[in-house]
Amino acid sequence: MSIVDYSVEYPSTELQGFYGWTDTLRGIQYGPGSVSTALPKFFKLLGVSKALVLTGKSLYEKTDVVKKVEGCLQAIDAYGATFHQIAQHSPIAGIREASKVFTDAGCDVIVSVGGGSPVDAAKAILYYLQQERGGETMPQIAIPTTLSAAEYSIGAGYTDDSGKKVAVSSQKLAPAAIILDAELTLATPENLWLSTGIRALDHCVENLYRPLIPPPLKVMGLSALADLFKYLPESKADPTSVEIRQKLQIASWMSLWPLKLEKYSALGLSHSLGHKLGAAYSIPHGITSCLTLAPVVELMAEIGTEQDKEYLAKALFYLHKPSTGTVEGDVLELSASIKQLVADLGLSTTLTDYNVPRDDIPTIARNTLGTETHPVFPKVVKLLEGLY
Structure with a gap:
């Protein structure tokens, strides 16, 4: 997946455009304790009868979250099976195994529980089952326990047998229903919870310069950005506050509001770098955003269009910070603010910490941009060098 070609002029969405729901x-049902009432409601709404619960090993073995979901399904006689071997970055082996369990148990819906990996794995399973069987794509009900916001997109990324990131995309892959129950996030490890909050912040920021995004969604992203800056530190200080966690789940929703675009539009350089780094070096996506977002915003002060920079500069107003007096200066101040937030959350890290060889930098940059002849290739190489 390549990033946006900044040398191409896209039509402005300021005065014309299109917005549609998926x-x-x-x-989307949200609120503490909502899972017990939301699951029966959504099963009736979707006309489904038996679920595969899809999750990861740690959540299944170390918490009671999955047991609560299984209990809700058993109460309405809708439990089929559980597959709990979905690993980070959704390896294809787990997807194949889960597909077999889904079929053998006679399931017609997946209930994903956890972070982006089970949500994306569910999309991949349903995509390939539809390709194999034909007919309509079967639905997913997503119950996120992190802030990664994977449940709001129509695309899925998984890791193939060679370790490369593969993407599938279809309007039919967006989860049919989402349950935001903050009580189920209390067992999420602190670093995972907070780093996926930076991932949500990455969505907010990159939607400000993502092509074809209409102005109302950019403003929603700015509002979500402000909430993430406010509530992530508060959640670190008081990790048992369900109210703060619920507000963060709503901010995550606002960071990547479900939408239907007339044509594909990649998020941006931070995400694209994160995809390449995450799959190749087993770096969690939340951590990749901690690494790349602030430096990419700094680079945008140099390479972004005037409209891109103006939207990024607006973030200071939402953060209650004074303007520096120039648009470029304001963008740099946003970059510094993001870097400080990452540090305050205890999430500062380097590529050295994840054993990424310096010699790999040109390859990472080339894989991200698609070619070494891309006009920003030297700048991306320099950006990556600064992550050590």
Whole structure:
């Protein structure tokens, strides 16, 4: 997946454009304790009868979250099976095994529980089952326990047998229903919770310069950005506050509001770098955003269009910070603020910490941009060098 070609002029969405909801998403239920009432409601709404619960090993073995979901399903006689071997970055082996369990148990819906990996794995399973069987894509009900926001997109990334990141995309892959129950996030490890909050912040920021995003969604992203800056430190200080966690789940939703674009539009350089680094070096996506977001915003002060920079500069108003007096200066101040937030959350890290060889930098930059002849290739190489 390549980033946006900044040398191409895209039509401005300031005065013209299109916005539509996804074809699939039928509802989002949010609130502490909502899972017990939301699951029966969504099963009736979707007309489904038996679920595969899809999750990861740690969540299954070290918490009671999955047991609570299984209990809710058993109460309405809708439990089929559980597959709990979905690993980080959704390896294809787990997807194949889970597909077999889904089929053998006679399931017609996946209930994903956890972070972006089970959500994306569910999308991949349903995508390939539809390719194999034909007919309509079967639905997913997503119950996120992190802030990664994977449940709001129509695409899925997984890791193939060679370790490369593979993407599938379809309007039908957006989860049919989402349950935001902050009580289920209390067992999420602190670093995972907070780093996926930076991932949500990455969505907010990159939607400000993502092509084809209409102005109302950019403003929503700015509002979510402000909430993430406010509530992530508060959640670190008081990790048992369900109210703060619920506010963060809503901010995550606002960071990547479900939408239907008329054509594909990549998020941006920070995400693209994160995809390449995450898959190749087993770096969690939340951590990749901790590494790349602030430096990419700094680079945008130099390479972004005037409209891109103006939107980034607006973030200071939402953060209650005074303007520096120039648009470029304001963008640099946003970059510094993001870097400070990452540090305050105890999430500062380097590529050295993840054993990424310096000799790999040109390859990472080339894989991200698609070619070494891309006009920003030297700048991306320099950016990566600064992550050590």
